[in-house]
Amino acid sequence: MEIDLVIRNGRLVTPQGVFNADVAVCGDKIAMLGENLSGKQEVDASGLLVLPGGVDPHVHLEMPAGDIRTSEDWASGTLAAACGGTTTVIDFVEPEEGQSLLDALEARRHEAEGNAAVDFGLHMTLTNVQENTLRAVKDVIQCGVPSFKLYTTYEGFALDDADLLQALDGIQQAGGMALVHSENDGMVRWSLDKLAQEGQLGIADYPYSRPALAEVEAVQRMIELARLTETPLYIVHVSTAGGAAAIARARNRGQRVYGETCPQYLMLDASRYNAEDALEAAGYVCAPPLRTTSDQDALWHALGAETLDTVGTDHCAFTLKGQKDRGLTDFRLVPGGLPGIESRMALLYAFGVKTGKISLAQWVSLCCENPARIYGMFPRKGCLMPGADADIVLFDPNRKVELSSEFLHEQVDYSPYSGLQIQGWPVSVFLRGKRIVDNSEPEGCSPGGCFMVRALRAS
């Protein structure tokens, strides 16, 4: 066996612990872990952490939103992901009215292929439970998409409880998993109506339109619905202490429920909506909204206690100028979503690992292995073991950077983390054995990302 590439002298970070070992790559796979390995090409990783490529389970690239579209497209977004140490993303298929699931999947996959710089999977969004929709679930799974997004809110997306049960049941019978945006639609509408009646529609009023209780209630409800149908459940973007606690309770009694949070809910709080500059404030509009600092504490605690499983970005970029600025006096017109695809791993390192809130092992669990495992890409993705794809990140724990839209490669005119000075940043990234980032800049990056055919494990 001829070794193409050896990453030498690095410190491997795995969920199992931290080891000194060399990583040998043959073709696009990790061939060996060992000591004193040699190969045709050798990369010295002295002083660096060697991680499996990050897996971001929740991104929105090239997503339409009414008459506009996210500023980030497949090419730009995946390049930014790569620069941040993420070599696999999972985005969403949203079938149009009347479009079949398989057609929509085909179209969305086609949109990405030839553009994506990193590997990508797709979740399927279910917005109705018509007979032909549910019948197609099994086929969709066989096409490598075993995870289905459901919404409890948003016109055109929201399902009521009866429909949710049918969807959950259909997903369970076909062997899939549900991931759910969980906010109580009635609470959101009631809160919004009250604000509208009182004429309180400035950005500073925004968080009151989506109260924390709306998330807590919907998380609790989804857990009970999925418990009845015995469907594996994944709650996206958990933002509240109460939501995290409900998940922990359910897991403790043995239910298969996973929870994801996002850097924005860990790093930022609702005081951002009070920024004097409404444009700046609008940059933080996302759903669920930013919460309190005590919610932040609870979410960090849940990561450390391993009652939440993953950190996804929910990257959904709209520009301040021309997009977010539509609604400076009426938050209902602000397209919701934050960019963040590039800084995920570094933020978790700087504010999680370095502060002692999570361990190095938990860091790679949350950002790499768990998303891969939960979504059926393990052990191909998310780990450094022989046979895995040679997606490898060399992370320099000492590199200091200041975050800004200039520094980052995201295609959007701001960053919610602008001005943050952090230590620790990826320097080299390999995708299936090929270097795509060098010295923290794209290098040899090509639109070679592959569609991941995913398959869930039994438990």
Added chain:
Amino acid sequence: MEIDLVIRNGRLVTPQGVFNADVAVCGDKIAMLGENLSGKQEVDASGLLVLPGGVDPHVHLEMPAGDIRTSEDWASGTLAAACGGTTTVIDFVEPEEGQSLLDALEARRHEAEGNAAVDFGLHMTLTNVQENTLRAVKDVIQCGVPSFKLYTTYEGFALDDADLLQALDGIQQAGGMALVHSENDGMVRWSLDKLAQEGQLGIADYPYSRPALAEVEAVQRMIELARLTETPLYIVHVSTAGGAAAIARARNRGQRVYGETCPQYLMLDASRYNAEDALEAAGYVCAPPLRTTSDQDALWHALGAETLDTVGTDHCAFTLKGQKDRGLTDFRLVPGGLPGIESRMALLYAFGVKTGKISLAQWVSLCCENPARIYGMFPRKGCLMPGADADIVLFDPNRKVELSSEFLHEQVDYSPYSGLQIQGWPVSVFLRGKRIVDNSEPEGCSPGGCFMVRALRAS
């Protein structure tokens, strides 16, 4: 002050404890508690427990159900209540399509007055949140009806979350309280559809059509909805461990939530639906259905731990012959509901107090004081204090009876408790100073029950 009546030598049971004292009555009020009191008439209560008249917060008399009507009417039902030591009941107003709340209240009150043998209050049922409905809430409260029944299930009754929030908000703003039948409608429909598809519609299949999770979910949800609107909440007929636990959690963080359970959920379990005789089994069909013995244990524990507040009967009598027998091969046709208005206090004594699960003080709290207090009749009802209505029960802790439809005064051809031999039964009952039951039989009982104008306290 001339004393009309003295009940001497009895043992007063109050939430505060058990005392030896005489009770003096002037007119329709308790005038004094004291020692060695004397009056025009004296009743010797040696060896007896002297209780405040029972308050049953949840009964359905003369209630239409489709094309039939409960077998129990105002006259018969309140007489049975009296014989069981209950001197106040609260029934429901269910406005018909297009009927105003006040008209419906007037009609229902009129139906009862001149027929009811004990005092009665009414809850108002809200089945829509139209503007004129919500506008009428304040007027209804001013007419002495501050409690509003909401349903999460049942066609024609169920409100969705958005409507529930509007109703809760309207009730809160008007100073009222919501009582809620809490079962997730989607879960019930989904479960029923599955059974129907599989042709499993026998009585033995009935409990699977309303799973415990449907209650747990709806209780949790109602708690969160009421938390948002800050509405006092009362969950009727809690039947599950999970429902009781959700209430306890909410109370522990300070929310104003009350919980009621019923004798049937304490005494009976779902194995009853497996009775060989389908007619016998049909006698137990009620919603929520009977549950497991471990739910029973949890409900008793909650009574002892004072995390549930009241025991109501949900008395809703349909005859086996001619009514329940409509659906022996299709449970959907069985009118739901159990009789039990008469045996409530004795069952709680025999299976609660005598077994040590609850104390004497808790017994009168659960059956008398708490319902009166929560529903705005305290201290007029539910206690033995000067100034209170002279509603007094002499309860013989040694009297042995065997329950049966013959023994009981309920107007229905069976009892779910038939065959039970218990010790402890009311012997004399006074309503506002007038004896209406003597030697455990109606005596001087007249249709003199008054409508209770109720008003809630601040906390």
Added chain:
Amino acid sequence: MEIDLVIRNGRLVTPQGVFNADVAVCGDKIAMLGENLSGKQEVDASGLLVLPGGVDPHVHLEMPAGDIRTSEDWASGTLAAACGGTTTVIDFVEPEEGQSLLDALEARRHEAEGNAAVDFGLHMTLTNVQENTLRAVKDVIQCGVPSFKLYTTYEGFALDDADLLQALDGIQQAGGMALVHSENDGMVRWSLDKLAQEGQLGIADYPYSRPALAEVEAVQRMIELARLTETPLYIVHVSTAGGAAAIARARNRGQRVYGETCPQYLMLDASRYNAEDALEAAGYVCAPPLRTTSDQDALWHALGAETLDTVGTDHCAFTLKGQKDRGLTDFRLVPGGLPGIESRMALLYAFGVKTGKISLAQWVSLCCENPARIYGMFPRKGCLMPGADADIVLFDPNRKVELSSEFLHEQVDYSPYSGLQIQGWPVSVFLRGKRIVDNSEPEGCSPGGCFMVRALRAS
């Protein structure tokens, strides 16, 4: 029956609720509660709260401490108690080396009789488990002293686990109850040794000598020891969140454990030890020491949640000048204890009831009924019911006072609450039908306090 005294137009506060009623007294007993009562003497209580006389379950009067003695003697202390609305206190018998329990009881009782201005009970302290000591437990109980104080710390008092078990077992077999000063002796000694070695013995160092964990551990341990021997247990002066939580856990699983806290642990925190004036700081030295504000919050929460049962004062007064000032540079020389016998009820009213942390009903439960009930004096003491001792307090909820050693009747040269301006203070106090405080000053107060022969109930 001739009525000697009627207290008219007051608002009765009882654990059951608040009622308007007159209270009639015949001789030394409450004869009646009623409306429009009349008698030889009538006292108008319009605008006042009418409470049962307070019961302070934990006081130290005329107590030797090494070569000194508390500044408060039986006469002065009980007079101060009366002025504060407390008509029954329970103090302690501490047998001397070699003295029999009964002799010590006799002597202590003799010391009080003829001096005490309010009724008094005694707890017996057990400092060894010699055979004759344990044999005497039954006799002591028969003399009306069914409660036994045990210590886990303090030289000469502390029992080790094996001895504690023998004591608990002996107490249980004789039908008594144990009350325990719970601090882990090893932890206290270890902490003290460390401070001594480091020369950190100023008053500001004092709280570190008795860490919160010492209480938490000892409370947990006492609960397990008493669980093994099935002995009713009462934890005195709970000062920590952890101690209160351990008690709540034990009660929740059905163990008979009671908890007491004291005004000082509710009102004051450890920052007091940092007072610039060491003499002032020394005034706060007591064991357990004052804790954190978050402990205070937890204790208030436990009172409202009824997982603690009583508020006693642990009144133990030493003068700043001449007593506390012995140890200004070495806290080990400061006699430990705080005065507080007079302000208990008013502090709980002002900082508990008025802030909404506890209800009026809970106030009298905590300060009057529960101590009477737990310690076997109910319903003679602690309630306003016919047959009870006519110990009655008229409390003016509007009376404003500023606390100071001048204002208070305690025989000590400071008050830990000096400077506090509060609203609500007792104006009249009756002991067994005889007025002993009028217009908030002693009036007709005589050394007529009786020894209470107490007897526990089964549960």
Added chain:
Amino acid sequence: MEIDLVIRNGRLVTPQGVFNADVAVCGDKIAMLGENLSGKQEVDASGLLVLPGGVDPHVHLEMPAGDIRTSEDWASGTLAAACGGTTTVIDFVEPEEGQSLLDALEARRHEAEGNAAVDFGLHMTLTNVQENTLRAVKDVIQCGVPSFKLYTTYEGFALDDADLLQALDGIQQAGGMALVHSENDGMVRWSLDKLAQEGQLGIADYPYSRPALAEVEAVQRMIELARLTETPLYIVHVSTAGGAAAIARARNRGQRVYGETCPQYLMLDASRYNAEDALEAAGYVCAPPLRTTSDQDALWHALGAETLDTVGTDHCAFTLKGQKDRGLTDFRLVPGGLPGIESRMALLYAFGVKTGKISLAQWVSLCCENPARIYGMFPRKGCLMPGADADIVLFDPNRKVELSSEFLHEQVDYSPYSGLQIQGWPVSVFLRGKRIVDNSEPEGCSPGGCFMVRALRAS
């Protein structure tokens, strides 16, 4: 680099998951994990699980007990361990009266070296806190023994709280960890005295002499003591639901506490003491005693929930004939302890993994990685990574065996698991690259076990 040995085609079981990979060995170390590796010697592991060698953190070999000694010596016990897939054991040093810690360590190590067939570590037992003892702690740690055994019970071993604190403090300051036998000595003595007084000393009475509460209390207490001194704590042989729950609570608030249970507490319950044949019953005498089936359930749950960390055997073998039979009519004379060093991994596989109570990954965590990691031998022991010792077990998940003293290699005349038929047993075992078990029998096994110089990590 020349590869000496390749284990091919096996299925690697690691805490991170299960992978197909070959393992290459150079000398005594794992050199590589990879695919299609080749080397001088190749072993085919098709169909087998490839595990890191087991680490048993708790064994007693060649241990004196009064006038006798365990039947198992270093040679026999480590050979049995090897046959069961355990390649590292940790035993204890118990200094004699007056013997210095270092001398005792030297002697014990010398006793093992040249006899042990697998690698071994030693824990140091502290039975006093004399100044020279505590002073030696640092030296002992520098000799590779950073873990110190403390006892709360047993004459000659038990330390009281003050001494425990000194020991814990000394250990913490020197950078060590405490492992504690946690049973409340007072409770044990009190229970034993009661049984002795009543003449109830048969084997069937034995479990009552060491009640579950004694463990619960001592575990809770040790947690609080170690919390005060901030000492890492390891609770050995947790046998009760309450003990496991106390550990979970402490971990949840962030304290560094580890918990171990043993196969006997997972597999056997106290009904064994009622065996008709007293000799058979005596075979189960150990401390703590076997508990209830509901304790078993709780312990399995804790393993699955990862709130207990390790499974050790507490292997302590005494023969039925000649040793255990001394006390058939007086359990106090029965030497306490069970054999089990050989069957640990197979029992956990058969009754844990195959029943779904724990995952494959948890199995190797509990039996291999966690003990190695906690006790400072990771990543040299307990994992399959480059650089680790080549301690490798090939485990045949299909091999069926019936346990018996004949089948097992333990040097004792019975097994508590005799008659159990299980599926799954080690077939080959390698110690530092050298095969020592082949086809489930010792093969090439030599007394080559090395003393492990252990060093703890910071967290």
